[in-house]
Amino acid sequence: MSEDREMGKYESVKWKENDKLKLLIIVGTRPEIIRLAAVINKTRKYFDVILAHTGQNYDYNLNGVFFKDLKLDDPEVYLNAVASLYTYVGGYSDSQGLQGTGRGVYDLNTFTSDEAIIPTRGGDWYDGGFWQGLYLHDWGIENDAIQATWEYLYKVVMLSNKSLERIDKFAETHSATELPAYRAEVRAMRAMYYYYLMDLFGRIPLVQSSSVAMKDVVQSERKTVFDFVVKELQEAAPLLSDAHSNQSGPYYGRITRPVVTFLLAKLALNSEVYTDNDWTDGQRPDGKNIKFTVNGSELNAWETVIYYCDQLKTMGYKLEPEYETNFSIFNEPSVENVFTIPMNKTLYTNQMQYLFRSRHYNHAKAYGLSGENGPSATIEALEAFGYETAEQDPRFDICYFAGIVHDLKGNIIKLDNGTVLEYLPWKVSLDITDTPYEQTAGARMKKYEVDPTATKDGKLMENDIVLFRYADALLMKSEAKVRNGANGDEELNEVRSRVNASPRTATLENILAERQLELAWEGWRRQDLVRFGKFTRAYSSRPQLPDEASGYTTVFPIPEKIRVMNERLKQNPGY
Numbered sequence: 001m002s003e004d005r006e007m008g009k010y011e012s013v014k015w016k017e018n019d020k021l022k023l024l025i026i027v028g029t030r031p032e033i034i035r036l037a038a039v040i041n042k043t044r045k046y047f048d049v050i051l052a053h054t055g056q057n058y059d060y061n062l063n064g065v066f067f068k069d070l071k072l073d074d075p076e077v078y079l080n081a082v083a084s085l086y087t088y089v090g091g092y093s094d095s096q097g098l099q100g101t102g103r104g105v106y107d108l109n110t111f112t113s114d115e116a117i118i119p120t121r122g123g124d125w126y127d128g129g130f131w132q133g134l135y136l137h138d139w140g141i142e143n144d145a146i147q148a149t150w151e152y153l154y155k156v157v158m159l160s161n162k163s164l165e166r167i168d169k170f171a172e173t174h175s176a177t178e179l180p181a182y183r184a185e186v187r188a189m190r191a192m193y194y195y196y197l198m199d200l201f202g203r204i205p206l207v208q209s210s211s212v213a214m215k216d217v218v219q220s221e222r223k224t225v226f227d228f229v230v231k232e233l234q235e236a237a238p239l240l241s242d243a244h245s246n247q248s249g250p251y252y253g254r255i256t257r258p259v260v261t262f263l264l265a266k267l268a269l270n271s272e273v274y275t276d277n278d279w280t281d282g283q284r285p286d287g288k289n290i291k292f293t294v295n296g297s298e299l300n301a302w303e304t305v306i307y308y309c310d311q312l313k314t315m316g317y318k319l320e321p322e323y324e325t326n327f328s329i330f331n332e333p334s335v336e337n338v339f340t341i342p343m344n345k346t347l348y349t350n351q352m353q354y355l356f357r358s359r360h361y362n363h364a365k366a367y368g369l370s371g372e373n374g375p376s377a378t379i380e381a382l383e384a385f386g387y388e389t390a391e392q393d394p395r396f397d398i399c400y401f402a403g404i405v406h407d408l409k410g411n412i413i414k415l416d417n418g419t420v421l422e423y424l425p426w427k428v429s430l431d432i433t434d435t436p437y438e439q440t441a442g443a444r445m446k447k448y449e450v451d452p453t454a455t456k457d458g459k460l461m462e463n464d465i466v467l468f469r470y471a472d473a474l475l476m477k478s479e480a481k482v483r484n485g486a487n488g489d490e491e492l493n494e495v496r497s498r499v500n501a502s503p504r505t506a507t508l509e510n511i512l513a514e515r516q517l518e519l520a521w522e523g524w525r526r527q528d529l530v531r532f533g534k535f536t537r538a539y540s541s542r543p544q545l546p547d548e549a550s551g552y553t554t555v556f557p558i559p560e561k562i563r564v565m566n567e568r569l570k571q572n573p574g575y
Helices: 030-046 060-069 083-088 105-110 127-136 144-171 179-201 222-239 257-269 301-314 323-327 354-358 361-366 379-385 470-483 489-498 508-518 525-531 560-565
Strands: 022-027 048-053 291-294 297-300 337-341 465-469
Touching: 022 030, 030 048, 083 144, 105 144, 105 179, 105 525, 144 179, 144 560, 179 222, 179 257, 222 257, 257 301, 257 337, 257 465, 257 470, 291 301, 297 301, 301 470, 323 465, 337 470, 379 508, 465 470, 470 489, 470 508, 489 508, 508 525
Parallel strands: 022 048
Antiparallel strands: 291 297, 337 465
């Protein structure tokens, strides 16, 4: 994609005023593009042509190559206004993408929590104190990663605004039946990115134009953004496809109605947090008093969660019989995954760094890959899983490498000095420099099946990155029922029984624990801890910061360099 196209600096599509006969050509699949390439190019000599792409099996890095190599002009409607946005959902460099890269959305939601830690190991993983700062909640207002995450999220918002303007301009002279669906898809995309911004930063600018000057940007209260996001998603949903976005086909990797439904459930679940404009005063709205209009009925927050989770079941989502299926090398057929980032080591530029970062160098080398010997489970995570107890959760060995590890042929992996590589989970702490377990402390990320054919040090693999899945919806429903005064045992134990874990009573404490067990390494822990009022507490290697009990670190600061460009932006309390 050219820089100009990336920045959205091109004119809205329109017929050329050349007195030629107007011809609209619609293509979808790659074979169609290849077969018709010569014909399409010929028609441009004699007709005024607009080429539209339906989006079927669309990926810019593949389809876009066809258009370039076959000397085809880009399809003007879908490609430019909708499909181009999906190149930003995944990422290939720091702070880009919703998951897969480092120093971005995932790391801000994971290494700031009691779920995962990146210990300083001598000269490794200090990086100017960045990783320690995340874990200690001592990130400051000039943190480059926080700023880069803000800029990435707003980049997609602004490109979405440009796309909506382009669709509207095209609609002035065309009556294509696909345009309302395209517009709804972009609105849903923009709403999703505002959801992440609101979750991470609280009080943010709500910008709906691509041409607004930075100096004119106005900050909105968190509840205002929340109301906007809910409205956008609710209005977009009926116009979207019911397709399972994670599965191969024309809607693979796209925002469909199930994706929006999941997001609406997640918004309602966190509505006590998101409708609170002052998160430092120790008070929150009561979810029973937060009202949503859903399908013509007024529901409270918890009833709304239940409604949308039930909708996902109606749409055909269910638990996979085997937990591991959702994270297998070829996980596209999963009936549980709701939204994923498509991965293919030859067709996509998206990267998955998490496994690469976590495994010891020799561990990764034994797979024919590379590693960075970093991220590990915390002491709290080990305790939650009951590690080395009679009640150890069955998912521990699926989610973590611990103890002696083997290559894919079953051979024991050794360190450079010939001793056996053995991960020591309990030895983890924030700084293990100059200790006997500097290289080996910590249980390491496992969860995704090893793809031995992965490229780029193992970062370009086949396993699609899981963003949303139905197990989360079941746990959301269980929590909502309990918060609404009902019994949530059924949903909680449906999740637990899948892995042959013993039944538990659905208390809020047990549900929070279950979310850690079921969703380990999936990027939800910070949000969950904030909702349960536990994010700012002290835990292993992390004392509570002065005044942190107020809750000010539950959102990140507005990056200072952004505020310098617009002094009307007020810094979040406590920073």
